[in-house]
Amino acid sequence: MSATTTAVPRLQARDVTVRWGDVVAVARVDLTVETGEVVALLGPSGCGKSSLLAAIAGLVPHGGEVRIDDVDVSRARPDQRDLGLMFQDGALFPHLDVAANVAFGLRMHGWERHTQDERVEQVLDLVGLAGLGGRRIEALSGGQAQRVALARAIAPQPRLLLLDEPLTSLDARLRDRLLDELPDVFAAVDAAVVHVTHDQDEAMALADRVAVMRAGRIVRVDAPAALWADPGSAFVASFLGWSNIFPADATVGGQGGPRLVPDRVLADRGDPTLVGVDPGRVVVRAAGSGTAEDDAVWPGRVVRHRVATDHATVDVRLAADLVVRATGPTHALPGPDADVMVTIPADAWRGLAPDPTDAADLD
Amino acid sequence: MSTDVPDAADRARTGLPLGWRVVVVVVPAVFVALFFLWPVGTIVASGLTGDGATGDALAALGRPGTRRILWFSTWQAVLSTVLTLVVGLPGAWLVARVEIPGRTWFRAAVTVPFVLPTVVVATAFTGLLGAGSPVMRALGTLLGRATPPRLTGTIVAVLAAHVFFNVAVVVRTVGARWANLDPGLAAAARTLGAGPVQTFRTVTLPLLRPAITAASAITFLFTFTSFGIVLILGSPGMATLEVAIYRATAQLLDLPQASALALLQIVAVAVALVVNARLGRGRAGRATGGITTAAGTGRRRPTTWQAWAAVGAVLVLTGVVIGLPVAVLVERSLATVDGHSLRWYRALAEDTGVLAVPAWQTVRTSLWFALQASVVATVVGGAAAVAITRRRGGWGRVFDLLLMLPLGVSAVTVGFGFLITLDTPPVDWRAEPWLVPLAQALVAIPFVVRILVPALNAVDDRLRSAAAVLGATPTRVWRHVDLPILFRSATVAAGFAFAISMGEFGATVFIARAISPTMPVAIFRFLGQPGATNLGQAMALSCVLMLVTVVSIAAVDRLRVADLGSF
Numbered sequence: 023m024s025a026t027t028t029a030v031p032r033l034q035a036r037d038v039t040v041r042w043g044d045v046v047a048v049a050r051v052d053l054t055v056e057t058g059e060v061v062a063l064l065g066p067s068g069c070g071k072s073s074l075l076a077a078i079a080g081l082v083p084h085g086g087e088v089r090i091d092d093v094d095v096s097r098a099r100p101d102q103r104d105l106g107l108m109f110q111d112g113a114l115f116p117h118l119d120v121a122a123n124v125a126f127g128l129r130m131h132g133w134e135r136h137t138q139d140e141r142v143e144q145v146l147d148l149v150g151l152a153g154l155g156g157r158r159i160e161a162l163s164g165g166q167a168q169r170v171a172l173a174r175a176i177a178p179q180p181r182l183l184l185l186d187e188p189l190t191s192l193d194a195r196l197r198d199r200l201l202d203e204l205p206d207v208f209a210a211v212d213a214a215v216v217h218v219t220h221d222q223d224e225a226m227a228l229a230d231r232v233a234v235m236r237a238g239r240i241v242r243v244d245a246p247a248a249l250w251a252d253p254g255s256a257f258v259a260s261f262l263g264w265s266n267i268f269p270a271d272a273t274v275g276g277q278g279g280p281r282l283v284p285d286r287v288l289a290d291r292g293d294p295t296l297v298g299v300d301p302g303r304v305v306v307r308a309a310g311s312g313t314a315e316d317d318a319v320w321p322g323r324v325v326r327h328r329v330a331t332d333h334a335t336v337d338v339r340l341a342a343d344l345v346v347r348a349t350g351p352t353h354a355l356p357g358p359d360a361d362v363m364v365t366i367p368a369d370a371w372r373g374l375a376p377d378p379t380d381a382a383d384l385d
Numbered sequence: 386m387s388t389d390v391p392d393a394a395d396r397a398r399t400g401l402p403l404g405w406r407v408v409v410v411v412v413p414a415v416f417v418a419l420f421f422l423w424p425v426g427t428i429v430a431s432g433l434t435g436d437g438a439t440g441d442a443l444a445a446l447g448r449p450g451t452r453r454i455l456w457f458s459t460w461q462a463v464l465s466t467v468l469t470l471v472v473g474l475p476g477a478w479l480v481a482r483v484e485i486p487g488r489t490w491f492r493a494a495v496t497v498p499f500v501l502p503t504v505v506v507a508t509a510f511t512g513l514l515g516a517g518s519p520v521m522r523a524l525g526t527l528l529g530r531a532t533p534p535r536l537t538g539t540i541v542a543v544l545a546a547h548v549f550f551n552v553a554v555v556v557r558t559v560g561a562r563w564a565n566l567d568p569g570l571a572a573a574a575r576t577l578g579a580g581p582v583q584t585f586r587t588v589t590l591p592l593l594r595p596a597i598t599a600a601s602a603i604t605f606l607f608t609f610t611s612f613g614i615v616l617i618l619g620s621p622g623m624a625t626l627e628v629a630i631y632r633a634t635a636q637l638l639d640l641p642q643a644s645a646l647a648l649l650q651i652v653a654v655a656v657a658l659v660v661n662a663r664l665g666r667g668r669a670g671r672a673t674g675g676i677t678t679a680a681g682t683g684r685r686r687p688t689t690w691q692a693w694a695a696v697g698a699v700l701v702l703t704g705v706v707i708g709l710p711v712a713v714l715v716e717r718s719l720a721t722v723d724g725h726s727l728r729w730y731r732a733l734a735e736d737t738g739v740l741a742v743p744a745w746q747t748v749r750t751s752l753w754f755a756l757q758a759s760v761v762a763t764v765v766g767g768a769a770a771v772a773i774t775r776r777r778g779g780w781g782r783v784f785d786l787l788l789m790l791p792l793g794v795s796a797v798t799v800g801f802g803f804l805i806t807l808d809t810p811p812v813d814w815r816a817e818p819w820l821v822p823l824a825q826a827l828v829a830i831p832f833v834v835r836i837l838v839p840a841l842n843a844v845d846d847r848l849r850s851a852a853a854v855l856g857a858t859p860t861r862v863w864r865h866v867d868l869p870i871l872f873r874s875a876t877v878a879a880g881f882a883f884a885i886s887m888g889e890f891g892a893t894v895f896i897a898r899a900i901s902p903t904m905p906v907a908i909f910r911f912l913g914q915p916g917a918t919n920l921g922q923a924m925a926l927s928c929v930l931m932l933v934t935v936v937s938i939a940a941v942d943r944l945r946v947a948d949l950g951s952f
Contacts, residue, residue, distance in 0.1 A: 041390045081850050085390035100853035101861075107854040113847040117869040126865070127855030178856065 502888025
């Protein structure tokens with residue numbers, strides 16, 4: 023590559039708008055994805071993420087501009103955009119076998135027969151399905167079907183790989199396995215990847231950057247770690263799983279009681295109206311244990327205790343209307359009804375912007 | 386600003402190429418306009434204006450005879466529908482709720498009468514209820530009569546044949562819905578204290594009502610427009626509107642009367658369709674309740690003797706209604722005064738005074754006509770189905786209704802319409818050999834459309850999107866996704882169109898030329914002549930026609946996508 027070459031983003035979506043009748047599903051969205059980068063579009067059902075994906079793929083008419091390698095493809099048909107799309111439950115052609123499904127895009131792109139066969143073998147191997155080319159689609163398990171769908175999408179070596187909730191229809195174990203394997207597949211294709219999901223764990227695990235969508239707009243784009251460290255708004259925080267969101271003036275022990283968040287912390291954060299804290303940063307100990315000097319320590323009682331496979335969650339009531347959640351290793355958290363001391367490190371508090379209104383507005 | 390953004394709901398990018406979009410609308414539209422709207426429209430127009438030959442056509446509507454025909458058409462159809470439900474509902478229960486060996490055979494056997502040509506059904510009942518019938522002889526002996534009774538020429542014969550013919554509609558339509566009812570709903574009612582009868586009355590029956598209504602509407606329509614059965618089995622005084630149109634045209638040459646009756650029939654059928662559509666709206670609204678995707682989960686083996694007795698009763702009832710006429714038809718085709726032989730089959734190869742050609746030739750003629758008709762019906766009906774599924778708005782519905790009209794307007798009217806419109810240059814086509822297959826195709830097109838529209842709707846739109854994203858142009862999406870997936874349904878539609886064309890009688894009897902009659906027309910001519918030889922040949926030819934029809938439908942059924950349940 024010459025030194026003068028300026029890297030153009032693989033995908034540039036500008037001002038993209040999708041309208042279904044009177045409903046604006048995507049409202050003036052901008053999104054840029056570099057070659058080799060994985061961007062997750064994360065949001066609740068109906069937030070417009072799949073509509074945005076469909077617009078990028080050219081499957082629905084849209085306003086604004088979609089550029090691939092700096093070429094405007096806004097008016098191009100899907101077959102003219104050179105991309106791969108993996109559907110939620112595969113959308114495999116039922117009348118073709120596995121190999122013919124994978125070879126479909128190669129046929130459409132005019133690959134030679136023998137290079138088609140080679141490529142089919144290569145991608146089936148990549149997704150862990152070597153030797154299954156002759157199998158009928160009905161004979162595949164759910165996980166195999168998704169692997170075939172992925173192989174079919176990447177076979178023609180698309181410049182842009184779009185994944186629409188690819189793991190949603192799988193059971194938890196299969197999903198975890200594919201979460202481990204997908205980064206290797208992404209690394210093997212020279213594409214920009216846009217991955218639509220409503221599952222924050224999936225987005226965090228796979229993406230270089232996560233774009234959180236709400237009501238047709240992207241409200242935040244950032245690297246997963248940065249997003250988790252400081253969600254920025256109450257919507258993003260709660261969608262990521264921060265259940266500890268409080269008014270900045272919340273008090274412990276009723277009206278007139280001490281403030282939950284020290285004034286100096288609020289001042290440092292620019293006096294927000296809402297604050298939040300990562301449940302993983304909340305420390306819960308049995309009553310009477312010691313604590314760090316600077317941090318406020320509150321007595322409370324465990325009102326809910328839930329054990330998951332790799333961690334536990336406890337809800338501790340500090341006051342009649344104040345419950346704080348903490349997560350941590352199962353062995354380290356007190357059991358139900360225990361009297362405890364809760365510590366929230368001062369540097370764990372984040373200021374959060376309140377939720378904007380829901381309606382997507384084009385004006 | 387928002388108005389600048391195209392509406393994503395308006396069209397999917399992966400639609401049919403523009404050229405094809407025009408073709409799929411224009412081909413069926415021209416076909417239906419030329420071969421249906423024009424002939425039938427001419428009848429309506431001449432009915433409204435009158436031509437003075439035997440008095441004003443509108444005046445014919447006021448004749449007492451016309452009112453009598455309308456009244457007969459209606460009450461016999463109502464009675465036929467009720468009787469069909471009485472016989473069909475227990476069969477639907479058996480198909481949907483009982484697990485016994487041979488259940489699928491039972492279902493297939495019940496379907497056979499529906500695909501039989503009406504002429505064959507009428508011949509079978511002529512054999513069963515006529516004087517020579519072994520069943521009637523046995524009945525005569527039982528009643529101590531010297532001469533066996535005969536029921537041909539009575540309303541009993543007509544009603545029995547109607548039940549035989551339509552019982553499949555009830556068994557398949559109601560049975561399919563019954564099998565899909567969530568058995569958990571009945572179980573819930575039972576746990577809440579409802580007894581078996583109460584559960585059936587308060588839960589099962591309300592959920593089945595849409596299917597029962599649909600099956601009743603279809604049966605009513607078929608029996609209201611019944612032609613071959615009433616013409617052959619009824620007495621000369623009995624006439625549905627269809628039969629009356631035929632007699633007015635072919636026997637009395639009273640064209641104004643025929644026009645008036647055809648007009649009346651169109652109005653009556655339109656009213657029936659509108660009523661059905663209104664009931665259908667309620668059906669659609671309720672159809673979602675209580676349906677599970679796991680079909681047949683509520684099917685059980687009978688365990689008590691009462692359950693076995695009920696199953697036995699249903700099998701005997703259905704066996705008598707379905708099996709006896711077919712068995713007697715075969716027996717009659719072999720029965721001669723000297724015992725049983727293939728004599729009537731051999732006679733089919735001989736010249737007769739009844740037909741201009743040996744009867745065997747009608748087999749070849751029918752096969753050739755039906756082949757052409759099925760190709761035309763599949764192409765035109767297929768194009769129409771594509772047009773209907775691609776235009777989901779108001780125009781799609783209008784087009785859908787237009788294509789359904791030949792089903793309701795009746796074959797006799799179509800045949801009569803051909804006769805009075807396609808007779809003057811430049812369209813003097815009455816002597817053209819392709820006119821019969823064309824008329825048969827017209828009758829088969831609604832069935833083709835009804836089979837292909839659901840199949841097309843079932844093609845997952847995401848498959849088309851997937852193909853497009855993988856680089857397939859709209860034309861190639863069609864070629865590589867839609868067509869291969871539709872191939873089986875199209876084969877089913879073609880097979881069904883073939884069977885319909887083989888048995889088509891109402892239109893063909895008007896336009897078939899004397900030198901090339903079809904099998905149903907030949908059977909009708911034989912039945913119209915006295916003598917054992919003619920009756921024997923009618924029976925034998927009916928057996929051959931039954932065999933050809935059943936084989937073609939069985940071949941289609943092997944593809945396991947046949948959906949006759951929607952009729």
